[in-house]
Amino acid sequence: MTLEETPAMSEPNATNTPASHPHQNVVILGGGIGGLAAAISLQRRSDIHVTLVDPNAVHVWKPLFDELATGTMPFKGNLFPFDELARRFNFSFVQDKPASVDRSAKSVTLEGGITLPYDALIVSMGARSNDFGTPGAQDNCLFLDKVDQARVLYDHFWNGMAKAHATSEPLKVAVVGGGPTGVELSGNFVEAIDRTKGLGKKGREQLFRASLLEASPRILNRMPENVSVSMTREMSKIGYQVLDHTAVAEVTDKGFKLKSGQFVEADVRVWAAGVKAVDGTAIFAELERNRMGQLVVGPTLQTTQDPAIFALGDCSAIAEKPLPSTAQVANQQGFYAGYAVQDFLAGRKPGNFVFNNRGVIVMLGDFDAWYVAPSDKDFGGTGLCGKIVGMAHRSLYYKYLASLFGPVSAAERLIGHLLHPEPPHSPF
Numbered sequence: 001m002t003l004e005e006t007p008a009m010s011e012p013n014a015t016n017t018p019a020s021h022p023h024q025n026v027v028i029l030g031g032g033i034g035g036l037a038a039a040i041s042l043q044r045r046s047d048i049h050v051t052l053v054d055p056n057a058v059h060v061w062k063p064l065f066d067e068l069a070t071g072t073m074p075f076k077g078n079l080f081p082f083d084e085l086a087r088r089f090n091f092s093f094v095q096d097k098p099a100s101v102d103r104s105a106k107s108v109t110l111e112g113g114i115t116l117p118y119d120a121l122i123v124s125m126g127a128r129s130n131d132f133g134t135p136g137a138q139d140n141c142l143f144l145d146k147v148d149q150a151r152v153l154y155d156h157f158w159n160g161m162a163k164a165h166a167t168s169e170p171l172k173v174a175v176v177g178g179g180p181t182g183v184e185l186s187g188n189f190v191e192a193i194d195r196t197k198g199l200g201k202k203g204r205e206q207l208f209r210a211s212l213l214e215a216s217p218r219i220l221n222r223m224p225e226n227v228s229v230s231m232t233r234e235m236s237k238i239g240y241q242v243l244d245h246t247a248v249a250e251v252t253d254k255g256f257k258l259k260s261g262q263f264v265e266a267d268v269r270v271w272a273a274g275v276k277a278v279d280g281t282a283i284f285a286e287l288e289r290n291r292m293g294q295l296v297v298g299p300t301l302q303t304t305q306d307p308a309i310f311a312l313g314d315c316s317a318i319a320e321k322p323l324p325s326t327a328q329v330a331n332q333q334g335f336y337a338g339y340a341v342q343d344f345l346a347g348r349k350p351g352n353f354v355f356n357n358r359g360v361i362v363m364l365g366d367f368d369a370w371y372v373a374p375s376d377k378d379f380g381g382t383g384l385c386g387k388i389v390g391m392a393h394r395s396l397y398y399k400y401l402a403s404l405f406g407p408v409s410a411a412e413r414l415i416g417h418l419l420h421p422e423p424p425h426s427p428f
Contacts, residue, residue: 023049024345027108027118028091029098029280031059031082034313034330034337035124040403041338043089048345050091051116052082053108057095059085060147061400062126063327066181069144069153070188071425072195072365077413079147080404088404101283103306120308120341123295124334125281127314127325129177130274130292136251141176141271144185156268158427161193164207165428171208174256174266176248177273178214178221180362183231185272186212187365190238192424199428204239211241211264213256215273218244220362222324224378227362227370234368234382275325277315284309290317299352301337307344310337323355332356361393369393 026042028035031054042050058079060068067073086093096110101121109115128145131137142153160171173189175182193204212219212235218228219235219242232242243264250257255265277293288296288304295311296304296319303309304319313330323329332355340350357374369389370380380389402410 023047024119025117026050026120026122026341026345027116028052028122028124029108030054030124030126030313030315031056031093032062032124032126032313032330033327034334035122036085037331037334038122038124038312038338038341039091040089041335042341043091045342048342051094052086052091053094053096053098053110053116054082055095055097056147057081057083058147061327061397064397065144065147065150066185066188068147069150069185070157070192071154072188072192074422074425075147075151085404098280098283103286103309106308118308120310120344122337122341123281123284123309123311123315124313124330124337125278125315127275127277127294129271130276131271132274134248134251137248137271140251140253141269143271144181153268153270157189157192160267161199161207162427165199165203168207170206171268172210172255172266173208173268173270174211174213174264175270175272176213176256177271178212178216178219178242178244179273180220180360182212182214182270182272183219183235184363184365185270186210186235186240187238187363187367190367191365192426195424196426196428197423208239210239211243211266213246213248213258213264214242214244215247216244223360223362223370223372224376227372227378227380230370230381231362231364231368234364238364238367275314281315292317300340300350301333301353302340302344302350310341310344312337318353326360328358329355361389361396363390363393366390 026048028038031052036059039050039052042048058081060079064073064078068075082093096112098108099111100109107115107117129143143149164171175186193199193208194201220228220231235242247259248256249259255263257263281293281295284295287306290296294315294317297311297316298304301310301312303311312333314325336353343350359371359373361371363369368382369386370378371389372378380386398410398414
């Protein structure tokens with residue numbers, strides 16, 4: 001199996017189920033950015049056996065989801081089989097979901113019936129969008145929390161555009177959530193259409209109608225106001241109706257009923273607002289969790305009621321100083337957790353986790369891009385500065401690929417992308 005292939009989902013079997021080991025056992029629940037980073041940081045310890053559990057067969061860099069969902073980045077070549085990564089980084093992989101945890105016995109039982117003993121448990125199960133209990137949201141919205149959902153959104157979007165092209169009736173798209181995910185997804189919808197032969201900017205102006213709904217006074221409300229102003233202006237230029245101060249009261253199969261009484265029609269309805277832990281953290285009912293279901297941890301990422309259980313990334317919250325739900329937080333916490341677990345298993349107290357904030361990049365497709373430093377100083381816009389930020393944004397992915405497959409492989413992919421840029425992967 002190559003890294004280009006996407007294997008079918010399968011039940012756990014003897015080939016990827018760890019045998020009994022005389023070593024200390026570390027079980028990692030969740031193979032996202034943080035969970036995989038933890039597994040990688042433990043790879044050289046021959047006295048520690050690592051088992052990673054994930055319901056998916058492939059690992060994906062989550063910040064790529066909006067590009068996969070719109071076709072500006074292909075699925076092929078950007079989904080990495082866990083079996084391949086397990087061989088590369090010396091861990092066992094089980095494709096399954098945890099069903100229960102026995103803290104006294106220090107074991108995790110999976111839905112497939114396998115029971116995994118652990119000396120230390122790392123929980124990196126991720127998060128999902130928070131619809132805040134809005135009536136109709138679960139039944140009538142598309143979400144972008146998993147790779148399968150990215151595929152579903154891709155199909156809905158491009159099937160809708162094909163229908164619009166055939167009937168001359170515009171496709172109506174509405175995105176709830178004016179944070180980085182909602183804004184970047186919105187930009188990629190437009191970029192994908194503009195770059196598609198047979199549609200282009202003219203086809204987009206005729207066949208695409210879009211709205212962005214945000215409950216706060218402005219989109220990107222945690223970033224400097226001038227960034228929000230710039231993004232709002234550019235979104236309007238590319239055809240978006242940006243509605244701030246807009247709370248959704250109900251979602252139907254026709255669109256969004258707003259608390260103001262307004263109705264926003266939408267054929268494709270995407271919920272990209274809010275963050276809450278996945279339902280899987282419910283198996284830790286005995287441990288402290290916050291109102292969003294996240295496991296509460298101390299400065300060493302150990303849960304407040306069980307030092308043998310570490311939690312990181314979006315499914316956790318540091319009690320004293322919560323951190324944003326970003327890829328860089330998950331990645332740094334993952335590598336830290338690998339070393340903290342080694343200290344714990346050796347009977348040493350781990351040092352506190354220290355987040356190295358490298359700032360935030362947000363992009364509106366090819367139309368606007370900004371970098372905001374930890375000091376809140378910003379750089380970017382619609383001109384050359386924005387192009388520089390865009391290149392920096394793309395480089396983050398290739399840097400991540402280099403950490404997985406080496407700098408030569410990442411450089412080859414980057415050069416190929418620059419010399420032979422692919423058109424959007426659409427059915428047109």
